[in-house]
Amino acid sequence: NAGVTQTPKFRVLKTGQSMTLLCAQDMNHEYMYWYRQDPGMGLRLIHYSVGEGTTAKGEVPDGYNVSRLKKQNFLLGLESAAPSQTSVYFCASSSTEYNTEAFFGQGTRLTVV
Amino acid sequence: AQSVTQLDSQVPVFEEAPVELRCNYSSSVSVYLFWYVQYPNQGLQLLLKYLSGSTLVKGINGFEAEFNKSQTSFHLRKPSVHISDTAEYFCAVTSNTGNQFYFGTGTSLTVIP
Numbered sequence: 001n002a003g004v005t006q007t008p009k010f011r012v013l014k015t016g017q018s019m020t021l022l023c024a025q026d027m028n029h030e031y032m033y034w035y036r037q038d039p040g041m042g043l044r045l046i047h048y049s050v051g052e053g054t055t056a057k058g059e060v061p062d063g064y065n066v067s068r069l070k071k072q073n074f075l076l077g078l079e080s081a082a083p084s085q086t087s088v089y090f091c092a093s094s095s096t097e098y099n100t101e102a103f104f105g106q107g108t109r110l111t112v113v
Numbered sequence: 114a115q116s117v118t119q120l121d122s123q124v125p126v127f128e129e130a131p132v133e134l135r136c137n138y139s140s141s142v143s144v145y146l147f148w149y150v151q152y153p154n155q156g157l158q159l160l161l162k163y164l165s166g167s168t169l170v171k172g173i174n175g176f177e178a179e180f181n182k183s184q185t186s187f188h189l190r191k192p193s194v195h196i197s198d199t200a201e202y203f204c205a206v207t208s209n210t211g212n213q214f215y216f217g218t219g220t221s222l223t224v225i226p
Contacts (some may be wrong), residue, residue, distance in 0.1 A: 033214070040122065042203065042218035058213070090156060092214070101147055102214050104156040
């Protein structure tokens with residue numbers, strides 16, 4: 001049972017560089033989410049998707065873009081990384097049934113220097 | 114929209130003592146409530162959830178929580194903690210009008226030998 005898989009697990013970027021974080025889920029979930037976790041701030045929603053081909057902004061979308069070309073994958077892009085984007089990023093997915101929880105990946109620790 | 118407030122950012126407790134982690138929510142619609150646990154350098158895993166029915170919900174690892182609609186609270190309790198319970202705990206809410214999950218800022222539980 002893979003569940004939700006994030007790649008990479010760690011990454012160091014220089015300011016201005018770009019990168020893409022990949023999230024893959026094998027549970028056939030419709031909904032997928034990207035969160036960032038910072039000390040004392042909990043988890044904040046960056047972008048989310050309610051189905052293949054759809055995306056929407058969350059609480060802190062600036063500086064990020066996302067794509068959901070396939071149902072099982074949700075990509076998070078940083079076009080020009082900034083030190084303020086140093087964080088731990090979590091992907092999650094959930095089904096369309098409102099009584100189910102979100103399932104999380106193991107996280108990606110990103111440092112922008 | 115919904116929001117979650119976790120009243121304690123850090124809770125130290127001695128081993129085998131009881132603990133309560135507090136969570137209050139705000140919402141104008143019916144809600145579903147969750148507690149997640151995050152061990153160091155790991156993703157979030159579900160402890161328990163309240164959907165409907167009995168207001169006392171039992172979860173994994175001996176934890177339980179009580180939904181109190183009048184006080185808009187969903188406090189997490191354990192009668193006797195173990196060293197292995199040391200972790201970050203997050204309260205989360207979603208509603209039956211959408212499927213965004215809103216998280217609190219987390220409570221760091223430290224169990225002291």
